[in-house]
Amino acid sequence: MAKPVSIEVWNPNGKYRVISTKPMPGTRWINLLVEQGCRVEICTEKKTILSVEDIIALIGDKCDGVIGQLTEDWGDTLFSALSRAGGKAFSNMAVGYNNVDVNAANKYGVAVGNTPGVLTETTAELAASLSLAAARRIVEADEFMRGGLYDGWLPNLFVGNLLKGQTVGVIGAGRIGSAYARMMVEAYGEFLKANGEKPVTWKRASSMDEVLREADVISLHPILDKTTYHLVNKERLAMMKKEAILVNCSRGPVVDEVALVEHLKANPMFRVGLDVFEDEPYMKPGLADQKNAIVVPHIASASKWTREGMATLAALNVLGKIKGYPVWSNPNQVEPFLNENAPPPAACPSIVNAKVLSRFTSLKAVSMGSEY
Numbered sequence: 590m591a592k593p594v595s596i597e598v599w600n601p602n603g604k605y606r607v608i609s610t611k612p613m614p615g616t617r618w619i620n621l622l623v624e625q626g627c628r629v630e631i632c633t634e635k636k637t638i639l640s641v642e643d644i645i646a647l648i649g650d651k652c653d654g655v656i657g658q659l660t661e662d663w664g665d666t667l668f669s670a671l672s673r674a675g676g677k678a679f680s681n682m683a684v685g686y687n688n689v690d691v692n693a694a695n696k697y698g699v700a701v702g703n704t705p706g707v708l709t710e711t712t713a714e715l716a717a718s719l720s721l722a723a724a725r726r727i728v729e730a731d732e733f734m735r736g737g738l739y740d741g742w743l744p745n746l747f748v749g750n751l752l753k754g755q756t757v758g759v760i761g762a763g764r765i766g767s768a769y770a771r772m773m774v775e776a777y778g779e780f781l782k783a784n785g786e787k788p789v790t791w792k793r794a795s796s797m798d799e800v801l802r803e804a805d806v807i808s809l810h811p812i813l814d815k816t817t818y819h820l821v822n823k824e825r826l827a828m829m830k831k832e833a834i835l836v837n838c839s840r841g842p843v844v845d846e847v848a849l850v851e852h853l854k855a856n857p858m859f860r861v862g863l864d865v866f867e868d869e870p871y872m873k874p875g876l877a878d879q880k881n882a883i884v885v886p887h888i889a890s891a892s893k894w895t896r897e898g899m900a901t902l903a904a905l906n907v908l909g910k911i912k913g914y915p916v917w918s919n920p921n922q923v924e925p926f927l928n929e930n931a932p933p934p935a936a937c938p939s940i941v942n943a944k945v946l947s948r949f950t951s952l953k954a955v956s957m958g959s960e961y
């Protein structure tokens with residue numbers, strides 16, 4: 590028998606039972622669900638990562654939809670439990686969904702939502718921050734200062750890298766990677782131009798190895814799947830410049846973290862900024878001891894506006910499917926769902942398996958007219 594899980598309930602008499610496996614920022618997402626007749630149950634368990642058993646207990650015998658988190662293992666077991674409880678909708682509160690077995694969801698006819706379009710700039714801003722912080726050794730210098738070690742200016746104190754005139758490489762130039770490139774390159778290019786200096790140029794590299802060999806700062810933004818697992822491994826680290834900076838705000842397993850620790854030890858001027866880890870929430874042994882690594886706890890999307898937006902999009906994915914709404918045709922343009930002064934469109938903002946499920950349903954795209 591599954592153990593009970595602690596929950597907070599909104600609108601107890603609502604017709605549709607929607608579960609959120611975590612409290613999420615803001616209240617708009619709750620209000621939108623309640624206004625549309627949902628009973629909302631929010632899991633308030635203290636433990637950070639819920640197990641499959643915890644989520645099965647939450648789903649219970651009747652559940653119309655679940656909003657879940659990227660830390661949860663959404664595979665056959667959970668989709669079958671959700672389907673048995675009558676549920677047809679699940680949304681990750683994240684743009685990435687490598688924690689979700691979409692084939693299993695398809696098997697049970699469950700729609701899988703994600704939250705693109707609201708975290709692009711926020712994530713790119715963190716990647717840019719890590720790039721600059723790594724280049725100028727900000728975290729090391731901060732620790733030094735707080736440790737009471739500063740006893741006067743010195744010519745060699747925390748000498749780092751000047752980024753002016755250097756090459757920025759982006760691996761995975763999708764939404765977030767392109768925003769990072771714009772932040773690192775375009776704005777600075779305008780500044781240089783205004784000063785009568787040589788503007789920044791850019792090119793599409795012919796291979797990933799070319800980026801690794803030529804760039805001084807490299808930011809990783811691919812999705813995680815079997816083609817990108819350990820994309821940056823021992824051999825590829827060895828191709829990079831000895832003083833290069835590597836930033837990862839995508840998914841931890843894209844980098845072979847054991848090889849990275851060895852590389853950091855052998856190359857003290859090589860620096861990394863990591864938001865994600867191979868065995869998240871853990872770091873591989875030795876990583877925390879490396880002064881040339883900046884590590885932050887998967888906070889790239891953590892701005893108030895973005896996290897509230899992610900909660901809203903995830904809730905509207907689930908609500909839309911419950912209500913039988915069509916799928917929004919352009920998941921990159923989700924502003925209408927985020928406007929607090931107007932009701933959201935009657936649509937699911939982003940359903941990743943919409944095409945497969947539409948073979949069984951008659952959903953039609955709205956807004957831009959094409960099918961998604």
Ligand SMILES: O=C(O)[C@H](O)CO
Pocket residue numbers: 659682683684685686708839887888889890891
């Ligand atoms: O995939 C995502 O949405 C991010 O990793 C969350 O920050």
